[in-house]
Each structure stands twice: as C-alpha cells, then as structure tokens.
Amino acid sequence: xxxxxxxxxxxxxxxxxxxxxxxxxxxxxxxxxxxxxxxxxxxxxxxxxxxxxxxxxxxxxxxxxxxxxxxxxxxxxxxxxxxxxxxxxxxxxxxxxxxxxxxxxxxxxxxxxxxxxxxxxxxxxxxxxxxxxxxxxxxxxxxxxxxxxxxxxxxxxxxxxxxxxxxxxxxxxxxxxxxxxxxxxxxxxxxxxxxxxxxxxxxxxxxxxxxxxxxxxxxxxxxxxxxxxxxxxxxxxxxxxxxxxxxxx
Amino acid sequence: xxxxxxxxxxxxxxxxxxxxxxxxxxxxxxxxxxxxxxxxxxxxxxxxxxxxxxxxxxxxxxxxxxxxxxxxxxxxxxxxxxxxxxxxxxxxxxxxxxxxxxxxxxxxxxxxxxxxxxxxxxxxxxxxxxxxxxxxxxxxxxxxxxxxxxxxxxxxxxxxxxxxxxxxxxxxxxxxxxxxxxxxxxxxxxxxxxxxxxxxxxxxxxxxxxxxxxxxxxxxxxxxxxxxxxxxxxxxxxxxxxxxxxxxxxxxxxxxxxxxxxxxxxxxxxxxxx
Numbered sequence: 286x287x288x289x290x291x292x293x294x295x296x297x298x299x300x301x302x303x304x305x306x307x308x309x310x311x312x313x314x315x316x317x318x319x320x321x322x323x324x325x326x327x328x329x330x331x332x333x334x335x336x337x338x339x340x341x342x343x344x345x346x347x348x349x350x351x352x353x354x355x356x357x358x359x360x361x362x363x364x365x366x367x368x369x370x371x372x373x374x375x376x377x378x379x380x381x382x383x384x385x386x387x388x389x390x391x392x393x394x395x396x397x398x399x400x401x402x403x404x405x406x407x408x409x410x411x412x413x414x415x416x417x418x419x420x421x422x423x424x425x426x427x428x429x430x431x432x433x434x435x436x437x438x439x440x441x442x443x444x445x446x447x448x449x450x451x452x453x454x455x456x457x458x459x460x461x462x463x464x465x466x467x468x469x470x471x472x473x474x475x476x477x478x479x480x481x482x483x484x485x486x487x488x489x490x491x492x493x494x495x496x497x498x499x500x501x502x503x504x505x506x507x508x509x510x511x512x513x514x515x516x517x518x519x520x521x522x523x524x525x526x527x528x529x530x531x532x533x534x
Numbered sequence: 535x536x537x538x539x540x541x542x543x544x545x546x547x548x549x550x551x552x553x554x555x556x557x558x559x560x561x562x563x564x565x566x567x568x569x570x571x572x573x574x575x576x577x578x579x580x581x582x583x584x585x586x587x588x589x590x591x592x593x594x595x596x597x598x599x600x601x602x603x604x605x606x607x608x609x610x611x612x613x614x615x616x617x618x619x620x621x622x623x624x625x626x627x628x629x630x631x632x633x634x635x636x637x638x639x640x641x642x643x644x645x646x647x648x649x650x651x652x653x654x655x656x657x658x659x660x661x662x663x664x665x666x667x668x669x670x671x672x673x674x675x676x677x678x679x680x681x682x683x684x685x686x687x688x689x690x691x692x693x694x695x696x697x698x699x700x701x702x703x704x705x706x707x708x709x710x711x712x713x714x715x716x717x718x719x720x721x722x723x724x725x726x727x728x729x730x731x732x733x734x735x736x737x738x739x740x741x742x743x744x745x746x747x748x749x750x751x752x753x754x755x756x757x758x759x760x761x762x763x764x765x766x767x768x769x770x771x772x773x774x775x776x777x778x779x780x781x782x783x784x785x786x787x788x789x790x791x792x793x794x795x796x797x798x799x800x801x802x803x804x805x806x807x808x
Binding site: 342344367368370371373374375377379381382383384385394395398399427428429440443444447 | 702707709710712713726727730803804
C-alpha cells in the first residue's frame with residue numbers, strides 16, 4: 286500500500302523543533318508522507334500530535350527544521366502560505382464552521398472567493414459534496430441547527446470544496462457525542478477509499494486499523510515509533526508505546 | 535417563554551402585559567428583556583402623556599415652547615448623524631489598531647484611547663472649538679462634529695476591540711486554513727460575527743452621543759438645548775422650558791433604544807434553532 290518508492294513525498298518534515306516558551310513541543314521530528322498515503326498519528330495528550338499537524342499548514346510556526354508541501358517550504362516568507370493552504374484541507378476538533386453562513390455558503394465561500402469559481406458551479410460542487418457526506422438536505426440550514434456529527438461532516442465537505450491534495454484531521458471525533466463518532470468516521474473511511482492522502486490525529490483505533498497505511502506514535506514531542514497498524518498494535522517495540530496501548534485498549 | 539417573546543404575544547395577553555410568570559407562580563427576574571420592555575413602555579407612555587397633557591391644558595407656555603423647538607431638533611440630529619458617520623469608522627480603525635501586532639500602530643491607537651478617555655467631553659468640545667478656531671476657519675458644526683466623533687471614536691474603539699476579540703480563535707484558524715489571508719478573514723469571517731456583539735453597545739453609544747450633543751450648545755450651536763436656553767432666557771420660563779426639553783430628549787432616546795433592541799434581535803438570526 287505504501288508508495289514509499291514513488292519519487293517525492295508530498296509532505297516532507299525534516300528535523301523540526303518547536304518550543305512553547307521553554308517547553309519543547311516538537312523535538313527533532315522528521316516524517317515523510319507520500320501521495321495516497323493514510324497516516325494516523327497517535328499518542329497521549331500533550332505529545333505534540335496536534336502541534337505537528339498544525340505546523341504543516343503553518344497554523345503553528347516552527348523554530349527550526351523544514352516542512353515542505355510539494356517541495357515548497359511552508360515557512361519561507363517568500364512563498365505564499367495562502368496558496369499552499371488552499372491545497373491542504375483541514376478539519377478541526379471543534380468543527381469551526383462559520384455560524385453566520387448557511388451550510389451551502391460555508392462550502393461555496395472559499396471556492397468562489399479564492400478560486401474565482403462561478404457561484405452556480407460552486408453550489409453544484411457543494412451539493413455534490415454534501416451528498417457525499419450525507420447531509421444534502423441541510424444545505425440551507427445554519428450550523429447551529431445541526432448536531433455535532435452533522436457539523437463535522439459539513440466541515441469535512443467544506444475542506445473538500447477547495448479540492449485539496451491532502452487532508453489534515455485534528456482529532457475530528459474527540460468533541461463528538463459517542464453515538465455521532467461513527468457517522469464522521471464513515472465519511473473519513475470513504476474518503477480514504479477514494480484515495481485521498483490524509484494525515485489524521487485520532488484516538489480511534491478501529492479507524493487506524495482499517496484505514497491507515499502508517500501509524501505514527503508520538504510522546505513528549507518526539508516520534509517514538511512508525512509502522513504499519515499491525516506493527517504498532519500487535520508488535521509494539523517501544524516500552525512507552527506498549528504502556529500507552531495498555532492504557533487505551 | 536422565550537418563544538412568546540419572539541413570536542409575538544401569547545393568547546390573551548395585552549401588548550404591555552409582557553410579564554412572564556413561569557409555572558409554579560415563581561417570578562424569576564431571568565428575562566432582563568422583559569424588565570426593560572416594561573420600564574421602557576412605562577417611560578415612553580409617561581413622557582408622551584405628560585407632554586400631551588401639558589400642551590393641551592396649558593397651551594400658553596408649553597405648546598409655544600414646543601413650537602419653538604423643531605429648528606433646534608434638526609441641528610441636534612444633524613450633529614448626531616454626522617458624528618455617528620465619523621465615529622463608527624474611527625472606532626473600527628481604533629479597535630483594529632488596538633488589536634494590531636504592529637507595535638507602532640498599537641501604541642498610537644492605545645494612546646489615542648487613553649488620552650481621549652481621560653478628558654471630559656465638555657472640555658474637549660471647548661478645546662477643539664478654540665484650538666481649531668486658532669488655526670483654521672471652521673464652522674461651529676464642523677468643530678462640534680469633530681469633537682464628538684473624536685471622543686466617541688475612542689469609546690467605540692473599545693467596543694469594536696471587545697467584539698472582535700469575542701469571536702473564537704477557531705474561526706480565524708478555519709478561515710486561514712482554507713487559504714483566506716488576514717484581511718479576507720477579518721472581512722468575511724470575523725467582522726460579520728463581531729458585528730452581532732458590537733451593534734447593541736454601538737447603538738447605545740449612539741444614543742449617548744445624541745444626549746451629549748446637548749453639550750455643543752456651549753459653542754452657540756443652535757441645537758435643541760440652545761433653542762431651549764434662548765427661549766428660557768427670553769421668557770424667564772426656565773422650569774417650563776427645560777421640562778419640555780427633557781421630555782423631548784427622553785422620547786427620542788427611548789424610541790432609539792427600542793430600535794437598537796429590534797436590530798439586536800434581528801442580528802441573532804443564525805442562532806435560532808429551526
């Protein structure tokens with residue numbers, strides 16, 4: 286499954302350090318992600334998973350090292366970060382839908398304003414995507430009228446509306462009521478089946494096992510182990526990972 | 535109970551009878567709105583009734599006073615509206631400046647707010663009037679508008695700043711992650727949401743501004759207050775004149791505060807469920 290032999294990685298993370306004041310959030314982290322790969326990042330809270338994910342589209346600035354997307358350095362001020370971000374869909378734990386816009390407007394806003402897509406075309410695209418995530422009947426509702434699971438599915442569709450090359454998921458199911466986790470994971474599994482490259486910070490073991498090509502285990506800002514879901518869940522090497530799995534499973 | 539308020543009146547309740555008595559006979563002061571509505575209608579009806587009675591029973595001074603004032607009312611509105619038009623953009627710029635990461639811009643905006651807030655409006659009006667007169671040839675109206683909008687720009691700057699800060703950070707992050715730049719994020723995502731928290735206090739500032747325009751009468755601006763003063767000086771009917779002036783200000787501000795609260799509830803459209 287892993288296309289590790291295909292020439293260039295989409296995401297190249299090399300020796301990244303990041304500090305919050307004195308506290309190191311990322312310590313010499315390196316990771317490559319290739320076209321079509323599904324990467325799941327696991328680890329205890331405060332291990333730097335989200336920080337790593339957020340540095341990929343520069344929502345966090347790193348202190349040293351290199352992060353590049355398609356060979357473009359995201360931290361180089363000469364490169365237009367807004368252009369790079371248009372290619373990286375992001376889904377947040379708290380959904381962050383725009384509450385003053387309808388569901389449809391949430392989806393059409395970025396393609397219309399940033400890609401210059403005609404409104405009609407953007408709306409057709411939006412409806413197609415809403416259909417895909419199973420909430421086309423809510424197109425004209427405001428986010429506050431939707432359940433958490435529905436909001437998160439809209440948020441995924443909103444990110445997809447920019448037709449990104451890669452999707453970043455930052456604990457997409459952690460803020461959801463348990464009965465709504467499934468509907469969001471289903472959407473993500475389908476997305477993975479369609480061949481979308483994705484990096485996902487999540488605690489959902491089932492999802493990691495069915496979908497992931499690579500599972501990354503982080504602790505205290507370091508990547509301690511990288512491997513296939515089987516390697517990680519069946520034959521964990523690092524004692525910290527063994528301990529972590531014992532607590533979660 | 536809430537729904538009654540929004541959808542109009544429950545059956546059998548008179549328009550003024552918006553007192554909410556929850557089941558169990560407990561009168562909870564939970565709905566501030568209801569309280570204000572009552573106080574509001576009482577004040578308005580009171581003011582209108584008193585004014586009408588005064589003018590019909592003793593038309594000699596009161597109706598005469600009332601007839602004398604419209605010219606001043608026009609000037610009061612003129613000063614108020616022009617000042618609002620200037621103060622709101624000034625407030626927005628100040629608020630954005632106070633939030634800016636650029637230290638110079640931030641310092642300028644913050645100093646402006648500190649200085650203006652530390653000087654009484656009446657002193658500012660005198661100061662600007664005489665300072666401008668020293669260097670420039672400006673009309674009373676211009677310097678009145680400059681003084682008031684300068685002062686209220688600082689007050690409103692704080693309102694804008696608070697409103698913008700109240701928009702969750704996740705909104706900015708979501709917008710930036712889609713590829714919107716800082717300006718687009720502010721225009722399309724943050725400000726429209728901030729507006730909802732900003733409108734009511736800005737509306738209240740505007741009402742306060744209308745009242746404070748009475749201060750410009752010190753520069754011989756022919757506003758409502760100045761008209762009243764000159765009528766009183768001519769007729770020696772100080773008590774009667776200022777009664778009418780007070781009632782007129784009261785009626786105007788009550789009507790405007792109602793307009794603000796209607797605007798406020800209209801801005802909540804996207805929170806209403808179903």
